[in-house]
């Protein structure tokens with residue numbers, strides 16, 4: 001008997017099954033933050049560099065040069081600002097970026113920041129066969145560990161999506177957290193098929209991602225142009241809300257966008 005093809009024909013069991021593969025479980029918002037802090041700030045940088053172009057099989061020398069900018073200008077500027085303010089951050093690094101720039105990863109780790117998983121070549125993990133996804137996640141963890149000296153404990157999936165197998169693989173690998181999903185403003189435990197997985201979700205949001213405002217693709221419809229001051233205003237409102245609610249302010253930034261940050265001065269806190 002073949003299953004009905006159209007979503008409006010799906011039996012309840014089917015759509016419930018899809019929804020329940022990965023869900024938000026108990027909230028992990030703490031009653032209070034350490035040292036009496038009003039809220040937490042989680043700064044993260046996705047060092048995609050050239051993998052943004054390579055992952056789709058692209059060979060554009062122009063777009064690859066934009067990736068190299070992340071290494072030559074983006075990361076050094078970011079590290080300098082973090083150092084000036086003594087702020088630790090998380091860097092999500094595709095293994096291919098780490099292989100292209102091992103010194104960059106050693107410097108980031110050496111300055112006390114976290115290096116975590118972000119795919120092999122920024123591949124769309126959600127569409128991979130399970131065996132390929134597992135092999136790439138393990139190989140990426142081995143590669144980051146070899147280069148940066150510490151085995152990663154967290155993952156941000158490229159493009160912020162899961163395959164039906166991603167969470168099970170993350171748990172198998174003993175990863176402590178993921179930062180790719182959006183079910184809450186505060187941290188929560190991920191449920192796998194309705195059961196607590198032990199994996200913490202540190203939720204992201206497109207409005208707290210600089211790529212939404214600054215990325216552009218010449219040959220597609222993607223040409224956003226939000227003035228840096230407006231982006232800063234959006235981020236500041238998010239921070240204000242987290243402060244009011246005693247929650248977490250999480251930000252996703254991309255090293256190639258650091259030039260815009262330079263223009264706007266939005267990095268000064």
Ligand SMILES: [Zn+2]
Pocket residue numbers: 046048118122158159
């Ligand atoms: Zn990325």
